[in-house]
Amino acid sequence: MAGDEQPEMMPIPFDVPTSARAYGWMLGGKDNYAVDREFLLHTLPDFPECVDIARQNREFLFRVVRHLTQAGVRQFIDMGCGLPTDDNVHQVAQRFAPDARVVYVDIDPIVLAHAHALLADDATTTVITGDMRDQDAILDHPDVRRLIDFDEPVAVLFLSVGHHLTDADDPRRVLHTIIDRAAPGSYLGFSQVVSDDPERGAAMTAHISGSGVPWQTRTPGEVDVLLDGLAPVEPGLLNLVDWRPDADQPSLAPVHEDLAPYLGATEQNKGIYEYGGLLRKA
Ligand SMILES: C[S@@+](CC[C@H](N)C(=O)[O-])C[C@H]1O[C@@H](n2cnc3c(N)ncnc32)[C@H](O)[C@@H]1O
Structure with missing residues (x-):
């Protein structure tokens, strides 16, 4: 496979939760530790929407990658790709465009460890x-x-990484560096957790960043400013459940029984959701 010459592996942290492992648990994954599960079970009573919005984001990933292949895109850089699960970007892309090429990037060394096994025979x-x-x-x-x-x-x-960029990281620079150098007709896919209520967003930021996971919940308007200069593809930037919904798309793995009580929480409470879309460089 590609990517065998890696820098020496960073140690896998066991004393703090990580986004990749906690998010993976909400998608039905099993590669997580007690610290990740405790973090989520401590977070969900105050922010019960998290399970739904993680899963809604992953369903958006399928739709957006399928759309991109249908628009003729054959190369993808997936920033903060997360732990491998079902329908990873290369699998969705290569299902619709077998010649698609994908580079996955993640800060968490556990992602590399698991992705190596999955990609053993894949040269692209x-x-x-x-x-x-x-x-x-x-x-x-x-x-x-x-x-x-x-x-x-x-x-x-x-995708679902904007909230890991705090304002101190200069997120506008991070988001625009590659697309600014890319060919016209390139695309930026973006999503992050937002709140329409700045107070609740600030409480979520304090709770999650206080647990050791870099985090900033924004308002939709704050996200729009970060993405200014690129043209949103229809239907624009919005709650991801409304981005070209497809009732027939493949379903995700079921969640663990400890998380099941939180499924459907976004139906009662629409205050926190995953916001984003697809933008095109002219
Ligand atoms: C919520 S998951 C999203 C995974 C995937 N993009 C998806 O949409 O299904 C966020 C991922 O971003 C990664 N991440 C967080 N900060 C990062 C950084 N500074 N650089 C690269 N990856 C990062 C985490 O390790 C985690 O795997």
Whole structure:
């Protein structure tokens, strides 16, 4: 597979929850530790929407990658890709466009460990451990140079990672660095957790960042400012459940019984949701 020459593995943290493992648990995954489960079970009473919105985001990922292949895109950089699960970006893309190429990037070393096994026989998909805040290092990575041709349209995906970029990270710079250098006709996929109620958003930010996971819940208006300069594809930037919904798309794995009581919480409470869409570079 591509991506065998990796820097020495960073240690996997066991004393703090990680986003990749907690999110993976909400998608039905099993690669998590007590610290991740305790973090979520401590978070959900105050923010019960989290299970629904994680799953709604993952369903959006399928629809957006399918749409991109139908629009002719054949190369993808998936920033903060998360732990492998069903219907990962390369599997969705290659189902509709077998020649699609994918570079996965994630800061969490557990992602690399699990993705290596999944990608063992795949020459057109690679995974690298990297920090999306260091866009220049990602652009310079040999696997990115080998698989991505910046003279052709590329899709840069920041799906459910915007909330991991705080204002101190200069998120506008992070989001625009690659797309600014990419060919016209390239796309940026984006989603993040938002709240229409700034007070509740601030409480969520304090709770999650206080647990050791970098986090900033924004308002939809704050997200719009970050993405200014790119043209949203129809139906625009909105709650992801309304982005080209498809009742026939593949379903996700069932959730663990401890999380099942929280399924459907977004029906009662619409205050916190995953917001985003797809934007095109003219
Ligand atoms: C909520 S998951 C989203 C996974 C996937 N993008 C999806 O939409 O299904 C967020 C992921 O972003 C990763 N992440 C957080 N901060 C990051 C950073 N600075 N650089 C790269 N990855 C990061 C986490 O490790 C985690 O795997």
